[in-house]
Amino acid sequence: MDVSVAHSALVASVAAGVPVLLWGSPGTGKTSVVRALGESFGWPVEVVVGSIREPTDFAGLPVVVGGDVRLAAPVWARRLADAGEGLLFLDELTTAPPAVQAAMLRIVLERVVGDLELPPGVRVVAAANPPEQAADGWDLAPPLANRLVHLDWPVDAKAVANGLAVGFPKPEPLNYQGPDPARLVTSRAAVAAFLKVRPALVLQVPTVAAKAGKGWPSPRSWETVAVLLATCDTIGANEDVRAALVTGAVGEGPGIEFLSWLAHADLPDxxxxxxxxxxxxxxxxxxxxxxxxxxxxxxxxxxxxxxxxxxxxxxxxxxxxxxxxxxxxxxxxxxxxxxxxxxxxxxxxxxxxxxxxxxxxxxxx
Missing domain, CATH: 1.25.40 (Serine Threonine Protein Phosphatase 5, Tetratricopeptide repeat)
Incomplete structure (x- = not known):
């Protein structure tokens, strides 16, 4: 995947409010690009590394308040809630053990930490090394993987060389724009029509661990496809970006089949x-x-x-x-x-x- 396509796909996911996971080898600048993205939006960025956290850091720490037991959220979640918007960056995701990954499920999908519900303006971005390259790496659990759009983060030697020689460019301010409501209903109709033709692709839970940790088709991930397509249409993203997002949500095979069907459908506006x-x-x-x-x-x-x-x-x-x-x-x-x-x-x-x-x-x- 081209660097510009990967960056545009990341921006589209954040604009759509869809949790996104960047896959790449150590040292490829994933953390830097997420921090730069937060800067371009003018948002705070809270970095949370799963391997040094406990499940209670996401599910909430039980405390007694006035005779009731409440699940208290950690300080990073309260800072995001007070800001009203921002990026929650779950770094080194494949170093998080299964118990911590399970505790992350609700925050990734619903933006809920303990008893604290984060505002709609908070977006979730994650980064991970392949399990074999991560320190004490774990495969990503299928329920967590299905909540994310998976993007392979490439390395461009020319861009790295130019950046080292004259400095890496600062990101330009971005205009945040989610999907247009009319485009969203149109995208939903297109996805629904495709699934009527290919009902076997509505749900395909992978049986191989390597595939289960990436995007795979489910009703949830097809809904994500509709949101991402509408966002791409709204912000004018190109076909390569659309393809990266669709395949990142439902997997390469189902994604390519859907994109091929969509290209030949020639649907009226x-x-x-x-x-x-x-x-x-x-x-x-x-x-x-x-x-x-x-x-x-x-x-x-x-x-x-x-x-x-x-x-x-x-x-x-x-x-x-x-x-x-x-x-x-x-x-x-x-x-x-x-x-x-x-x-x-x-x-x-x-x-x-x-x-x-x-x-x-x-x-x-």
Whole structure:
């Protein structure tokens, strides 16, 4: 992986709020780049090394307060909570023994340390050496690995040489930007359509230890893929960055298969469809039809206005005969999210059988 791609993928993960793990040999600058990233965001960075911590440093230390037992968070967690935003850097992750890795599970996924919930502005970044290169290394436990996006951190000899000769460049200030809500629902629809075609990839728990410690497909990691794709679309990340993030979340095989499907799906822009519903042509392939219709309905619901909602019904009416199953699903979603003052278009009459089958219209009407 190119250094610039790895750096952009790291930035996208942090912007998306997705925990990310940098894999690389000792001395490759992982810690330095995370500190520089925090500086570019203007955030504090708290470095926590698992090998010198106890499980209570993450699960909380039991203390008695007023007759109740509470799980007190350590000082580094309280500093992040007081700051409201920042990077929690879990360094040397593969030196953490299994009991400590288990204690990290909740903080990586939910940002909870003991009884303290960290603010949404706190992001989690980790770094690790391969177990065979780490001091007293341990394989990463599958539950922890599945909560992270895995990025291989490369070494660029030219960049190192230039940095040693004239100084390493300081990071430019970054504009933090999470995924756009409309792009997020579109990405979720695309992932859902792919999993309808490849249901075997919804969950594949690795049986080999080496693969279990990296990204693998699960409902959680596919949700992560949707968030990362939406973030990439929002910040304008290139295809190489998207590929690194997708394969880092669900593994190389499933990730490449999904990216190939996505590249050939040629899905319409739901915003453009809502702006001109009469021009919409339902894709012939059932997976593409599912992705297109669910994306249009989700974006209309996200907008929350009568015009978008009515336009979505007009799109749905054009799909009634060709994709009745998808039309029923989308009709239920639209009906449950009707904006105030929204009127059904005349085309909805074509949906009468669908609405009745979905229980949205009495049989006598």
């Amino acid at each position: 739901p915003e453009a469809v809502l702006a001109d519903p009469d021009s919409f042509q339902l894709p012939e392939r059932s997976d593409r039809a599912f992705a297109a219709l669910t994306a249009v309905a989700s974006v209309a619901i996200t907008h929350g206005d009568a015009a978008s909602w009515t336009a979505a019904w007009r799109v749905l009416a054009k799909a009634t005969k060709a994709a009745p199953d998808v039309a029923t699903l989308v009709a239920q979603s639209l009906a449950a999210n009707r904006p105030r003052g929204a009127a059904l278009p005349p085309e909805v009459l074509h949906l009468t059988p669908i609405l009745k089958a979905a229980g949205l219209m009495p049989d006598g009407s």
